[in-house]
Amino acid sequence: MYPKVRFRGFDESWRTEKLKNIGESFSGLxxxxxxxxxxxxxxxxxxLNILNNPIIDTKLTDKIEIDNKQHLVKKGDIFFTISSETPQEVGLSSVLDTNLNECYLNSFSFGYRLKEISMFDNLFNSYNFRSPNFRRKMYILAQGISRYNISKKAVLNETICFPKISEQKQIGKLIKLMNSLLSLQQRKLELENKLKKQIAFYLYSFTLTPNFKHIEVKNKKLGDIVDISNGIMGDSQKKSGNFKLTRIETISNGKIDLSRTGYIDQVSDEKKFLEVGDILYSNINSLTHIGKNAIVKEKHLPLVHGINLFRLHITNNQITPNYLHGLLNLPKYKWWVKSHANPAVNQASINKTELSSLVIKYPDLDIQNQINNINYSVAQYWDIQYSKKESLCQLKQFLLQNLFI
Structure with missing residues (x-):
């Protein structure tokens, strides 16, 4: 058997073995x-150490008394989760890449020890046992309804494919490099997100440059500059009738989420159609996420919105959609919404009357446009970095699907 993608210089067929033939299992505590x-x-x-890490994090172990009746773990052991609330987390594996003194395995997992450890690379094993091909086998073995379990015997009856160790090491190094690049890019995004928020704070406080100091600002209630309207109810799954109209249900990452929409057959009032520049505002959500909002753009039309969103339609020319969008995302306005929301067990809500009373501050249009331009440049740069992360994720997924059998 051969993988779809290989390093140059390797052309031998991969070996296929049942796990029970090349290793033995042992129980946890x-x-x-x-x-x-x-x-x-x-x-x-x-x-959790096994669940979250392809290679065991030796800093995340817990204490217990020495017990000579228990199995001690050693370098090269592979651990599998036995039980979980979802089939996706059953049979997840992690490899121990170092020796630990007086260390055991938790009782909700089982261990697997290879007979010929010199034939295997730990890095390769950590990715091979988590590869999409092997994970699909584990999904099939998961049994249960409210909680899923996996049989140790069934796992040992499964097969694993592997090449000679020199090829294993090349594959392991490549995936490790991909993970390092992803971690660095994720860290970069986190830092740039903090910077983006800090820039927004200074921009909307008018303290970023000397030109923004001592400018005149207006204080008005939100209800005086926008018309706030409720969404339209409808069948979230229905796609029937002569007129199929997409109904926006959620906001994600400051954008309209077109992956989660509902449908209605017709709208009697054309005023219900969203217009370019309208802002969709989440009125029902967790306290952490209530108030998410996004601007309707021309490429999105024609659309209507669902009942979990308000439509904010600007009724005068004193404020731009982009400026209002940025303003509503400031922490102080987010906190205001949280403090005026009606809390519930699983979600909170805010009504039109309360939201209309929110007092906002804004300068003249010239200053707004300067701030919008800066925000646009910052957002463009952040989108580029986010796209790089997405590309790395796709490349890693491709490698996991094609470097392994």
Whole structure:
């Protein structure tokens, strides 16, 4: 058998073996009470450590007393989760890449030890057992309704494919490099997001440049400059009738989420159609996310909006959509909305009357446009960096699907 993508110089067929033929399983901790955990001279590898890491993070172990009846783990061991609330998390694996003194395995996982450890590279194993091909086998083995479990015996009956160790090492190094690049890009995005928020704070405080100091600002209630209207109810799944109109349901990352929409057959009042420059404002959500908003752009039309969103239609020429969009995303206005929202167990809501009373500050159109231009440049740069991250994710997924069998 051969993978779809290979390094040059490797042309041998990959070896296929049942796990039970090349290794043996062992159990995690047994016979323990809750009072036995959290103290002691020994340690154990936790369930979450396996769940979240292809390679065990040795800093994330918990304490337990030394017990000679338990199995000690060692370098090269592969651990599998046995139980989870979702089938996607059952049979997830993690490899131990270093020796640990007096260390055991948690009771919700089982260990697997290869007989000929010199034939395998730990990095390769960590990705091979999490590759899409092997994960599909685990999904099939997951059994349950409210909670899913996997049989250790069934896992050992599954096959794994692997090349000679020199090719394993090349594959392991490449995927590790991809992960490092992704981590660096994610960190860069986090830092740039903080910078973007800080720039927005100074811009809307009119303190970023000397030209913005001592400018005249107007204070008005939101209801005096925009018309706030409710959304339209309809069948979120229906796509029937002569006129199929997309109904926007959610806002994601400051943009209209076209991946999650509803449908209605017709609209009796043309005023219900969204216009370019309208702002869709989330009126029902968790307290953390209530108030998300996005601008309707020409490429989105024709659209209407659902009942979880308000439509903010600017009724005068004193403020631009882009400026209002940026203003409503400032922390102080987010906090205002949270404090005036009606809290509930799973979500909060704000009504039109409350939102209309929100007092906002804005300068003349010339200053607004200067701020809009700066925000546009910052947003463009951030979008470029986000696209780089998405490209790296797609490349990694391609490699995981094609470098392994």
């Amino acid at each position: 047994s016979g323990k009470k809750s009072s036995d955990f959290g103290h002691g001279e020994a340690k154990y590898i936790t369930y």
